[in-house]
Amino acid sequence: MMNKQEAIFKYLVRLGDCALIHGHRLSEWCSRGPILEEDLALTNMALDNIGRAQAFLKYAAEVQGNGLSEDDLAYKRDERAFYNNLLTELPIGDFAFTIAKQLLLSVFENIQMQALCKSADATIAGIAAKSHKEVRYHLTHARDWTMRLGKGTLESNTRLQQAFNQLWMYTGELFEMYEEDAILNKQGIAIDLNELKTPYYNTITSILNDSNIKMPVADYMQTGSRKGIHTEYLGHILSEMQYLQRAYPDAKW
Amino acid sequence: MESVIVSSDFQSKIDQDANIEPKDSMPDAYREHLIRQISQHAHSEVIGMQPEGNWITRAPSLRAKQILLAKIQDEGGHGLYLYSAAETLGISRDEMIRQLHSGKAKYSNIFNYPALTWADIGAIGWLVDGAAIVNQVSLQRTSYGPYARAMVRICKEESFHQRQGYEIMTKMMNGTEAQKQMAQDAMNRWWWPSLMMFGPHDSDSPHSGNAFTWKIKRKSNDELRQKFIDKTVQQAEVIGLTIPDPELRWNETKQMYDHGEINWEEFKRVINGNGPCNRQRMEHHMHVHAEGAWVREAAEAYAKQQH
Amino acid sequence: MDTQLDLWEVFIQGKSGGNYTHAGSVHAADSNMALQNARDIYTRRNEGSSIWVIPSKYVVASNPEDADMLFDPANEKIYRHPTFYVMPEGAKQI
Numbered sequence: 001m002m003n004k005q006e007a008i009f010k011y012l013v014r015l016g017d018c019a020l021i022h023g024h025r026l027s028e029w030c031s032r033g034p035i036l037e038e039d040l041a042l043t044n045m046a047l048d049n050i051g052r053a054q055a056f057l058k059y060a061a062e063v064q065g066n067g068l069s070e071d072d073l074a075y076k077r078d079e080r081a082f083y084n085n086l087l088t089e090l091p092i093g094d095f096a097f098t099i100a101k102q103l104l105l106s107v108f109e110n111i112q113m114q115a116l117c118k119s120a121d122a123t124i125a126g127i128a129a130k131s132h133k134e135v136r137y138h139l140t141h142a143r144d145w146t147m148r149l150g151k152g153t154l155e156s157n158t159r160l161q162q163a164f165n166q167l168w169m170y171t172g173e174l175f176e177m178y179e180e181d182a183i184l185n186k187q188g189i190a191i192d193l194n195e196l197k198t199p200y201y202n203t204i205t206s207i208l209n210d211s212n213i214k215m216p217v218a219d220y221m222q223t224g225s226r227k228g229i230h231t232e233y234l235g236h237i238l239s240e241m242q243y244l245q246r247a248y249p250d251a252k253w
Numbered sequence: 254m255e256s257v258i259v260s261s262d263f264q265s266k267i268d269q270d271a272n273i274e275p276k277d278s279m280p281d282a283y284r285e286h287l288i289r290q291i292s293q294h295a296h297s298e299v300i301g302m303q304p305e306g307n308w309i310t311r312a313p314s315l316r317a318k319q320i321l322l323a324k325i326q327d328e329g330g331h332g333l334y335l336y337s338a339a340e341t342l343g344i345s346r347d348e349m350i351r352q353l354h355s356g357k358a359k360y361s362n363i364f365n366y367p368a369l370t371w372a373d374i375g376a377i378g379w380l381v382d383g384a385a386i387v388n389q390v391s392l393q394r395t396s397y398g399p400y401a402r403a404m405v406r407i408c409k410e411e412s413f414h415q416r417q418g419y420e421i422m423t424k425m426m427n428g429t430e431a432q433k434q435m436a437q438d439a440m441n442r443w444w445w446p447s448l449m450m451f452g453p454h455d456s457d458s459p460h461s462g463n464a465f466t467w468k469i470k471r472k473s474n475d476e477l478r479q480k481f482i483d484k485t486v487q488q489a490e491v492i493g494l495t496i497p498d499p500e501l502r503w504n505e506t507k508q509m510y511d512h513g514e515i516n517w518e519e520f521k522r523v524i525n526g527n528g529p530c531n532r533q534r535m536e537h538h539m540h541v542h543a544e545g546a547w548v549r550e551a552a553e554a555y556a557k558q559q560h
Numbered sequence: 561m562d563t564q565l566d567l568w569e570v571f572i573q574g575k576s577g578g579n580y581t582h583a584g585s586v587h588a589a590d591s592n593m594a595l596q597n598a599r600d601i602y603t604r605r606n607e608g609s610s611i612w613v614i615p616s617k618y619v620v621a622s623n624p625e626d627a628d629m630l631f632d633p634a635n636e637k638i639y640r641h642p643t644f645y646v647m648p649e650g651a652k653q654i
Contacts, residue, residue, distance in 0.1 A: 020315075027309045027318070030325055031302040031537070034545030035565060036333050037586055037597040039302075043326045044600050047319060054315045071314045095548045144592050151558060152551025159547070237310075244313040244371055251429050253313035253371070253421075277624045323604075330601050337567075337585040346564040346587065406584075410605070546562040552589035553565065559590060 004187075007180040008121070009063050010083065011190055013073065014180075014226075016056030017084035019131075020074055022105060023049030024237055028092050041141060042098075048134040055127045075245035079235050080228040087170040089234045093163065096149055096156065100163035102142035107203050108174045109135040111196050120188035143207055150211025157212060164208070165216045172221025174200075267468050272398035275341040283467050287397050288342050289358070290469065292349045295335035297361035298328045300534050304368035305377060313371060320417050321374065327414070331407045338399040354539055362520070363450050365528030372425055372432075372439035378418020380440075380447040380485065386411055387481045388451065396468040419488060426492040433493075440489070441497045448512075449520045451478040482510050565589045567616040570598040572608045580612055588613075 002010070026046035033039030057070035087105060092098050113135050116128035149156040175193040177185075184190035208215055224230065244253065263279055273279055305325050312318035336346050352358035363381050368374060389411065392404045425436040452458060452474040464470035472480075482501075489496055500513035523531070565587040571580040583602040588594035594613040602608065622630060638644050647653075 024310060027322055030306040030309055030322070031299075031329075032541050032544075034541075034548035035587060036299065036329055036336075037588065037593075037601065038548075040326055040329050040333075041596065041600045043322055043329075044604070047322050047326075050315060050319050050322070054319075057315075071316075074315055075313070095545070141596055144596070148552050148555040148589070148593075149548070152553075152555040153547070155547050156551030156554075240310050243311050248429065248431060251313075251432050253317055253424060253428075274624065276621055326604070330604070333586070333601060334584055340567065340585070347562075350564070403584075549562055549565060549589070552593065553563065556590040 002179050002183060004183060005063060007183040008189065009060055010180045011184055012056050012060035012063060012124075013081075014083040016053045016060055016070075016073070017082050018088050019049045019056065020053035021082070021084040021234070021237060022088040023047070023053060024241060025088065025090075025092050025101075026098075029098070034095050045102075045134075045138050045141070048131075048138070052127065052131050052134070055130075059123050059127070071245075075242045079230060079238055082230065082234060082238070083225055083228060084234075085170070085173055086222060086225050086231055087167065087174070089231060089237060090167070090170070091233060094159060096159035097163040097166075099142055099145045099149060100160060100167050102138060103146050103207065104164075104167055104171055104204070106135055106139040106142050107207075108171075108196070108200055110139045111199055112191070112193075115191040115196065118188075119190070124189065146207055146213070147211045150208070150213045160211075161213055164213055168216035168218055169220060169222045171200075172218065173223040173225060176223050176226055178226040264466075267396055267466075270468070272401060273396050274398045282463065283469075284342055286463060286467070286469060287400065288339055288344050290464075291335055291339040291342075291400055292344070292352065292358050293360060295332045295339060295349065296353050296358055297364065298332035298335060300360045300364045300538065301381075302328050302332075303534055303537055304364055304366070304530070305374060307368050308371060308374050311371070312374075317421075324378070324414055324417060327410050331403075331410070334403040334406060335400075338397075338403040341399045350542060354535070354542070359524070360534075361450060362523050362528065363446050364534060365523050365531045366442070366446050367529050369442075370435050370439060372422070372435040373443070375418050375421030375425060375436065376439035376443040378414050378416075379422055379488075380418070380443045381450070382411060382414040382418060383485060384447045384450045384481050386415055387477050387484075391470075391472045391477060394468075394471055400469075419492075422494065423492050426494060437494060440494050444497050445515060445519075448478055448482070448515055451475070451481070453517070453520075479509055482512055486510055565593075568594040568598070568613045569616050569619055570594075570602055571612040571614070572598075572602055573610040573612075574607060576609050580610070583607070585616060586613070 023046045026042055026049060029039065029042040029046070031039065033042055053074070054070050057073045061068045061070055061073055087101065090101065093101075110132070113128045113132035117125050117132060119125045119128065146160065149160040151157070175197050177193050181190050181193065185192055205215055244251075263273070263277075263283070266273065266277075273283075302325050305321065305328070309318065309321055309325070312321050336349060339349060340346060349358060353360070363384075368377060386408065389404055389408050393401060393408055395401045395404065422436050422440075425432040455473045455475045458474055465473075486496055486501070498513045500511065502511055503509075504511045522528070526532075566589065568586050568588055570583045570586055572583045573580045583598070586594060586597040586601055588597050591613065595611060598611050598613050599608070603611070634640075
């Protein structure tokens, strides 16, 4: 059975890892945007995410209290100790795939961060307040592009529809609660993810309807990240991200 | 007759140090010179995102990753400011990109070299951006208004780039033996290409005659190169890096450094397409451009429906 | 046909209450995209509190050849400036 400190640590790492891995994927767009302006927009969002990861992981390291830093947590943890949602680690795909991913994540994060602003833990509430502003912008950006691609051309509509169909099975996990949620919800530190489900799917439905995208059908929802069980993609992200820290363990950068 | 009047009027404006603005009359050769120079400058910023972008996902700390991302983002922004400046001369960005892909427009040779280790990110920021800044500071007073204004903004934003690179080098030179070796190795590979960035010697520089008369260029290639060497050697010494030039020494009479000869054979070879990364850089740019076409088409189609 | 989208001019207000000054241009297909692109490109360092974007095709510029006709006549009208007037000795400025 987890104690409270372990529960907070795991919860913070979950929030931090989501931002870290999502930011990592967005940063892969650098020099690859469909137009130079969009290149800058995507890397701006990558920066927001990495900044958020830094804040949550720093606090996680403090809570753990054994002298590690946010960098130690990001760069020296193994794959099975990462708790980001599977949705964040999927490859960037084409621009439609990234936009669909951005929409599915930013609609969630928008209500998640808003709810976390009321967390009984002041540090979490503070990071959430800052993140909420950023995420509102990510959502606007994703919603506008969903409309453009959904209604633009037959090709863009087809690509976007396929992207939503493929990504849909990863949305269920966003609401999955685990041991740490049970402990922290009682104390008002964490939030009840079940309550976010209806507003989430309502918002998505309305945006997809407005964009000529059919609602995907869920036969099955893939989960696993709460237990540190990921897709095969995460290992490759980490071997790239952690390479220098692992190859030169004595070095400071 | 008309064109003679235009150009004497134009030249007297230049001689009085007035800026030329987009609607002012200007000789065709001035316009063409600017389009060539500004678009090359813009393409360099954009192609320059590739070697540095190669290390974003491998940056060794969250701080380093954020700084590098912000820096590369600036390069993209600077490319954009410069494309806009060139567009005021009547050339579209589409056309500039076509010219880049056809090989008519060039970009800075330096980006045809590979970024192999993390120390290369330090060397690029410190040496490559350091060299670029020396050039850009002098361009803030260039005669074409939109170009000068873009340079002012760019110089303001770039001031952190060179420091970022120097900070990486400093950290590595204060680090483990492996880090020191990595830093010196990057120094050895980037020093000479950085000196080449200023272009051929003044005596061999094909375009500079008009560029000076029209005050597009304010300082000569050799003057700028010397300025860069003089300020960089001291910074290298402070952190214990060796400049890979056995002929480099302080000249007490001239109050500047003497240096060895640049390998102009290599310079020409790389410019003509046979550098380590020429093909890779162009293929990447063309691939991304082609891959983005359906997105741009969709955005335009959507915009049309809104009217 | 593939293009680099339309050109827009960007005006940024640095602080609330201040003037909007021309910052530069962006390419965008529609007004939302133009605003977002302007935000991402011209306010990365806290430069802005508000943004205007205007399609470049609607900007009309004066003709340089008309500069003397347009602007020189104002040189003579020195009575438009407070320094033109003499204040009696001892009177306080408002």
